[in-house]
Every structure is written in C-alpha cells, then in structure tokens.
Amino acid sequence: MHNRKTMKLAMMWFAPGSHGAGWRMPGAARSTVTNFDTYVEVARKCEEAKLDALFFADGNAIQPTPLIEKRDKAAEKFYRAAIIEAMSVIPALAAVTSKLGLIATGTTTYNEPYTIARRFATIDLISKGRAGWNLVTSQHENEAQNFGFEKHMEHDERYVRAEEFFDVVTGLWNSWDTDALLQDKENARYFDVEKVHVLNHKGKYFNVKGPLNVPRSPQGRPIIVQAGSSGPGRNLAARIADLVFSANSTIEESKAFTDDLKARAVACGRSADAIKLMPGFMPIIGRTEAEAKEHYLQLQSLITDEQALIAISRFAGGVDLSQYPLDGPLPELPTVNGAQTRQQIMIETARRENLSIRQIGRRFAESLGHNLVWGTPAQVADIMEEWFSQGACDGFCILPPYFPRGVDDFTGLVVPELQRRGLFRTEYEGRTLRENLGLPDPVETKRVMVEA
Numbered sequence: 513m514h515n516r517k518t519m520k521l522a523m524m525w526f527a528p529g530s531h532g533a534g535w536r537m538p539g540a541a542r543s544t545v546t547n548f549d550t551y552v553e554v555a556r557k558c559e560e561a562k563l564d565a566l567f568f569a570d571g572n573a574i575q576p577t578p579l580i581e582k583r584d585k586a587a588e589k590f591y592r593a594a595i596i597e598a599m600s601v602i603p604a605l606a607a608v609t610s611k612l613g614l615i616a617t618g619t620t621t622y623n624e625p626y627t628i629a630r631r632f633a634t635i636d637l638i639s640k641g642r643a644g645w646n647l648v649t650s651q652h653e654n655e656a657q658n659f660g661f662e663k664h665m666e667h668d669e670r671y672v673r674a675e676e677f678f679d680v681v682t683g684l685w686n687s688w689d690t691d692a693l694l695q696d697k698e699n700a701r702y703f704d705v706e707k708v709h710v711l712n713h714k715g716k717y718f719n720v721k722g723p724l725n726v727p728r729s730p731q732g733r734p735i736i737v738q739a740g741s742s743g744p745g746r747n748l749a750a751r752i753a754d755l756v757f758s759a760n761s762t763i764e765e766s767k768a769f770t771d772d773l774k775a776r777a778v779a780c781g782r783s784a785d786a787i788k789l790m791p792g793f794m795p796i797i798g799r800t801e802a803e804a805k806e807h808y809l810q811l812q813s814l815i816t817d818e819q820a821l822i823a824i825s826r827f828a829g830g831v832d833l834s835q836y837p838l839d840g841p842l843p844e845l846p847t848v849n850g851a852q853t854r855q856q857i858m859i860e861t862a863r864r865e866n867l868s869i870r871q872i873g874r875r876f877a878e879s880l881g882h883n884l885v886w887g888t889p890a891q892v893a894d895i896m897e898e899w900f901s902q903g904a905c906d907g908f909c910i911l912p913p914y915f916p917r918g919v920d921d922f923t924g925l926v927v928p929e930l931q932r933r934g935l936f937r938t939e940y941e942g943r944t945l946r947e948n949l950g951l952p953d954p955v956e957t958k959r960v961m962v963e964a
Contacts, residue, residue: 534914820873
C-alpha cells in the first residue's frame with residue numbers, strides 16, 4: 513500500500529488511560545505506571561498491529577499541587593498524578609521492538625538544547641531510526657516552580673524560545689554528516705574532520721558551541737511532533753513539525769485545522785505532504801452497538817464531580833469554579849498562560865451546547881476535548897474513514913480509555929476492519945519511523961510567520 517493512500521496511526525500512552533474514569537473500570541490494569549511489563553506488552557501489541565508509533569505524553573508536575581498542599585481530598589480524584597519520565601521509557605522499548613516508532617515528550621521551557629539533542633539522537637541510534645520528539649513548551653505554573661522559577665514564562669515568549677531551541681537542537685543534529693564517522697583503522701582516521709561541524713550558535717536565549725558528540729541516525733534526525741494550536745503554536749508547527757497532534761471534536765474543525773496547517777507549511781517552503789495531521793481519537797468499542805453503548809455509559813457513570821472540576825480547573829485562569837453552582841454556566845474566564853487553545857475549546861463548546869460547569873467538566877474529564885465515539889468496530893472505522901477521506905486528517909492518535917482493553921479492542925477489532933477496507937497497512941513499508949510515515953528526508957525550511 514502507498515503511504516499517501518493509507519492513514520497513519522499512533523497509540524497514545526496516557527497512563528492509567530485517557531478517559532478520566534477508565535482506571536476505575538472492572539478489568540482496568542493497576543500496573544500501567546509502575547510495572548514495565550505492561551509497557552512492553554502494549555508496545556508489542558501495537559507493533560503486531562503495524563501501528564506507526566507509541567506516543568508518550570509527559571509533564572513535570574502534578575496538576576492539582578495546590579490541593580495536595582492543602583490536603584484537600586478532591587486531589588485524590590486526579591488520575592494522572594503518577595507518571596514516569598517518557599525519555600527514559602522509549603529506549604528500553606526500542607530493545608523489545610523492531611519497527612514501531614517511539615515518541616517521547618520533552619519541554620523546551622525547562623530543558624537545555626544540548627541535553628535534548630543528545631538524548632534524542634542517542635535514542636534514535638538505539639532504535640535504528642524510530643525515535644520522535646514531541647516538542648512542548650509546558651502548560652502548568654507548577655512546572656515552573658519545580659525548576660526554580662516563581663512564574664511560568666508567558667505564552668508567546670515560550671514559543672519564541674521554542675523556535676530558537678529547535679534551531680539549536682537541529683543545528684546540533686546536523687553536526688555530523690551521514691558519512692563523517694570513518695573508523696578507518698588502516699589510516700588512523702576515526703572521523704572526517706571536514707564533515708563534523710561546529711555550531712557556534714549565539715542567540716537571545718542560548719549560546720551553544722557544539723558540535724554534538726553523537727553521530728547521525730539512520731533517519732537523519734528524530735521525527736518532530738508538535739501539538740500547539742494557538743497562532744504561535746501553528747506557526748511553529750508549520751515550520752518544524754513532521755506530525756501534529758490536535759484536539760478536534762468535529763470533522764469540520766479538523767478539516768479547517770488541517771487545511772490551515774498545511775497552507776502554513778507551504779508558506780514555509782515545505783510540501784503539504786511533509787506534515788501529518790493526526791488528531792486525538794477516543795474509540796469506546798463493543799462487538800455490538802448495545803455493548804458499546806453500555807461500555808460508554810459505564811465509563812461515564814464513574815466520573816465524579818470532583819474529577820469534572822479538576823479536569824477544567826487548569827483552563828479557568830485562576831478562577832475557583834467550585835465557588836459557582838455546578839449546574840450553572842461557566843463564568844467569564846481570563847485567558848490562561850498555559851493551554852490557550854484547549855481553554856478556547858472548553859469555552860466555545862460550553863457556549864455552543866449550553867453546557868453547565870458540571871457538564872463541560874464531565875466532557876473534559878472523559879476526553880479533554882478530543883473526539884470520543886462509541887460503536888462497533890465497523891461503526892468506528894466508518895467515522896475514521898469519513899474523516900480521512902474528506903481530508904480532515906492524515907490519521908489519528910488513538911486515546912485508549914483504559915488499559916489493556918482500549919488497546920486490545922482497537923488493535924484486535926478496528927485495525928483489521930481498516931485493513932480490510934484498504935485504509936491501513938498490513939506490513940510496514942520501511943525500517944524507520946520517517947519511512948513508515950511517508951515523510952521526506954529532513955531539510956532546512958524558511959522562517960515565515962503567518963498571521964494567526
């Protein structure tokens with residue numbers, strides 16, 4: 513099958529599951545954070561299903577830290593309080609897989625470019641060209657305080673810093689030409705000095721000499737993943753991203769977002785095919801429609817009001833929503849310094865559907881604004897086919913509601929249906945993540961800022 517005619521699929525790892533109440537379901541694994549065997553099992557299932565990648569979300573703080581500090585019992589409902597560091601997980605998984613791409617999150621706000629460049633270049637070599645870097649600028653004030661800062665850097669400045677950060681990282685990755693490492697024993701030449709380059713970067717945020725001491729990987733450099741959907745986020749993604757992860761709840765939203773990002777990429781001197789749009793997609797699956805509906809309703813019944821409030825509190829701009837009637841409307845909210853697009857989705861969804869605080873909280877607790885569907889494997893495949901065939905996306909980042917069933921249902925029931933329809937591969941096309949995603953070799957792109 514040709515890459516351009518088949519959708520791309522990545523499995524998202526939000527331990528202990530992507531649905532806020534999934535971890536409470538009968539049969540949900542208790543070991544998704546602390547038992548590495550679970551990670552290995554999921555990775556192998558994804559590879560057996562020929563998925564493009566296993567994608568690890570990550571962060572550097574517990575969201576309801578202020579509640580923990582006050583010993584508020586509501587904090588106990590936050591299901592993502594415990595996660596392990598993604599960049600340490602994926603090289604271990606590279607040893608037990610051979611084709612599956614492995615994507616980890618790394619922040620540009622609380623890291624140094626040389627460190628990120630070295631770690632991901634090493635992972636890309638270990639995995640033989642299967643690594644991806646999910647470039648984020650971080651969302652939470654709590655993260656700033658874990659790195660010695662009183663306040664989180666302002667939203668737009670974070671993206672300016674991220675641009676320079678990316679340029680330094682890619683400059684370091686370009687330190688070594690493909691054939692620079694000689695290991696010529698006869699002539700005592702370990703490397704070709706003409707093919708290793710000193711960066712000498714001097715910028716607003718970073719001064720980095722280089723070169724990197726890790727040679728080039730089989731795919732040139734790791735895949736770049738980006739999830740920003742604000743104006744600055746879209747500009748950054750258009751210039752640098754190979755894969756964009758987004759939250760689009762309707763086909764119309766996703767089509768508009770995809771068209772906009774690809775147009776911005778073209779304005780940056782790139783091909784529209786050089787950037788893959790893969791929105792989050794949470795399928796709740798049953799072998800019959802009745803079973804799928806029952807599965808969905810059971811999940812929804814386990815969401816508590818405290819969970820609903822915590823799910824939207826980080827988009828409230830410091831407003832304490834617990835002081836408002838749960839069955840009343842969202843109050844006016846100041847713009848947050850973190851996830852501005854997700855806040856906008858929350859506000860617009862609540863207004864469009866006339867949702868109360870409780871209702872929009874439950875909506876975000878279930879899927880954080882991503883597209884949640886329930887149905888049989890064929891019904892789920894119908895929705896995916898419609899989005900893909902209408903140009904609303906190039907594929908999907910699958911959000912399993914909980915482990916292991918979410919992974920098992922999708923890989924065992926939906927993937928075969930997509931394969932029967934000719935919408936997804938039956939064998940990997942290449943050896944590297946870049947090859948399997950159908951991406952061109954990495955090239956430098958013009959910096960063109962498109963008006964938001």
